[in-house]
Amino acid sequence: MPDSKILRFDTLPSTQDYAVELARKAEGREWTAVVADAQTKGRGTGGNDWYSPAGQNLYFSLIAWPAGTMADPAVINHSAALAAAEVLSGYGINCRIKWPNDLLAGGKKISGILSTSGKNRAGDDFIVCGIGLNVDTREFPPGLSGSATSMELAAGQSPDKEELLRKLLESLKRRFLLLFKSGFAGEVAEYVSLMAQIGDAYTPGKGGPAGTIAGISEKGWLLVKYSGGIEAVRPYG
Secondary structure (H helix, E strand, C coil), X not given: XXXXXXXXXXXXXCHHHHHHHHHHHCCCCCCEEEEEEEECCCECHHHCXXXXXXXXXXXXXXXXXXXXXXXXCHHHHHHHHHHHHXXXXXXXXXXXXXXXXXXXXXXXXXXXXXXXXXXXXXXXXXXXXXXXXXXXXXXXXXXXXXXXXXXXXXXXXXXXXXXXXXXXXXXXXXXXXXXXXXXXXXXXXXHHHHECCCCCEECCCCCCCCEEEEEECCCCCEEEXXXXXXXXXXXXX
């Protein structure tokens, strides 16, 4: 498995934005991780800010190069969620996945995932997967205190961040290489087994009939059960 080139920064507005611009300009196809100790404009689901204090957590974005154009890059988020959940389980943290972007520990958000796709100037397709993982944070701002957690709070331990980063990058690359080769179909059952929302009510944001969350499709879209059958809902973020 190829090693990652790691670019480290004390502070960036957003590791995702930096990595996307780097991928667009890149002529090579190496795996590159952009890591920052803090972010001033970290992005989460739906364009929301990601709380990114200095020195406490992991904020990084990994550039990956599919062999060809992916049918729907939404599955990058889902493959990454499985990779991160696998690593966190090794630290005694059992995560649930909140489709489409989050990992929960004890019902609270511990990690957020954001993926972007595009082409570089040579016409090669790229994927950038950004992850924010709460590691050492013990106190969150008032708006997050009831909904966010960290590895320190969830498991009472503060792992070495360099070792944690290495494990995450290895797990992500392994999952992505499998995804690029075989698609997401083989990972659907594992993903559904970790979903936090199975059986929950689903109501479209712009109105419409309510349904029940039943799983995800091979494209990574949410499957919603209505009275007339099951329909797929495209993810956002």
